[in-house]
Amino acid sequence: MGRVGVAFSAGLNASEIVECAQLAESLGYDSVWMTEGHGGDQFAILSAIAAQTERVRLGTCISSVFVRSAPTIAMSAAVVDQLSGGRFILGLGSSHKVQVEPEHGVPYAKPVTRVRETAEVVRRLLRDGRVSYQGETVTIENYELWFEPFRPSLPIYFSGVFPKMMGVCGEEADGLIMVFTTLDSGAEARRHIAAGAGRTGRDPGAVEVTSLIPTAAAENPADAFDALRPGVAMYTGFFPRYNRVAVDQGFGEEAAAVAAAWAEGDREAAIRAVSDAHIDSVCIAGAPARCRERIAAYHASGIDLPMIAPMATGPNAKEMAEASIRTCAPV
Numbered sequence: 001m002g003r004v005g006v007a008f009s010a011g012l013n014a015s016e017i018v019e020c021a022q023l024a025e026s027l028g029y030d031s032v033w034m035t036e037g038h039g040g041d042q043f044a045i046l047s048a049i050a051a052q053t054e055r056v057r058l059g060t061c062i063s064s065v066f067v068r069s070a071p072t073i074a075m076s077a078a079v080v081d082q083l084s085g086g087r088f089i090l091g092l093g094s095s096h097k098v099q100v101e102p103e104h105g106v107p108y109a110k111p112v113t114r115v116r117e118t119a120e121v122v123r124r125l126l127r128d129g130r131v132s133y134q135g136e137t138v139t140i141e142n143y144e145l146w147f148e149p150f151r152p153s154l155p156i157y158f159s160g161v162f163p164k165m166m167g168v169c170g171e172e173a174d175g176l177i178m179v180f181t182t183l184d185s186g187a188e189a190r191r192h193i194a195a196g197a198g199r200t201g202r203d204p205g206a207v208e209v210t211s212l213i214p215t216a217a218a219e220n221p222a223d224a225f226d227a228l229r230p231g232v233a234m235y236t237g238f239f240p241r242y243n244r245v246a247v248d249q250g251f252g253e254e255a256a257a258v259a260a261a262w263a264e265g266d267r268e269a270a271i272r273a274v275s276d277a278h279i280d281s282v283c284i285a286g287a288p289a290r291c292r293e294r295i296a297a298y299h300a301s302g303i304d305l306p307m308i309a310p311m312a313t314g315p316n317a318k319e320m321a322e323a324s325i326r327t328c329a330p331v
Contacts, residue, residue, distance in 0.1 A: 001330045002299040005307035007033035007212050011317040014045050021049040028331035031057035043076040050084035062093030062159045065114045066100045070121035071143040082150035093159030127152045163192045170196025175208035180282040186302030208304050214283040215308040217327035221286040233270040237262025251278050288327045
């Protein structure tokens with residue numbers, strides 16, 4: 001089996017995530033990633049993981065460029081990079097208007113520009129120790145780091161689900177982070193990355209293609225599908241971007257039904273509307289052998305690094321996460 005990462009988002013507390021990260025390292029995982037949203041401060045958790053691991057790469061998937069300032073992101077990234085001995089990857093993304101504005105009270109505009117300008121500020125600050133910047137969405141009169149970063153540059157990945165952002169990754173990012181990908185997504189992403197790389201004279205092969213894939217392993221496949229159904233319903237029903245992704249993937253009628261139920265506040269109806277076919281196309285679900293087959297298929301499809309995202313909630317969340325980590329281990 002090729003390289004595999006593991007990403008954490010919700011259901012576990014910080015100490016449990018650290019313990020799961022240690023397990024993942026012992027089982028040969030390439031990297032450990034932390035989302036944010038409502039799941040805990042990603043930089044704090046990754047710092048704790050850095051202190052308790054030796055080999056795995058550590059990454060954010062993703063840090064929102066709207067809810068933290070660019071200098072704060074740079075400073076946080078430099079700290080985790082130093083604590084991990086240079087194992088850190090900064091994943092940046094725009095998050096979603098439906099989260100940024102109502103949940104954080106921050107205006108959301110020109111998301112692609114904001115991602116690019118934030119990355120530029122981070123790069124300059126790590127390289128030079130200070131930055132002044134005037135952009136369309138980011139303005140920094142002057143900011144200085146009062147410490148020397150472990151590295152003057154570190155890998156920066158961008159999240160992307162549509163062609164425009166994938167092309168931007170080809171132009172300037174070190175990697176692409178996708179989510180809810182089918183087995184056709186890797187080849188499509190590589191085409192757009194190549195187009196972007198061609199515009200700036202870069203080698204498209206230098207851009208690592210990764211995907212965060214919701215995962216549930218169970219001896220009874222129905223249990224695994226049921227564990228994933230609420231998450232797919234929430235993303236399809238609440239986030240317009242992922243609803244559009246589901247439509248583009250051929251689940252238009254289902255996406256409309258999920259969104260309608262979600263808008264009416266009927267979460268149970270939204271969950272019931274998610275089909276097994278939809279889950280099977282964008283998740284890793286089922287018995288252990290089936291999960292391992294899916295990871296191999298994602299590798300073959302052109303995704304360099306599938307990142308399993310264990311769906312774990314409730315009183316047995318840690319055990320559920322550990323089961324997926326053990327099932328999908330690369331060794």
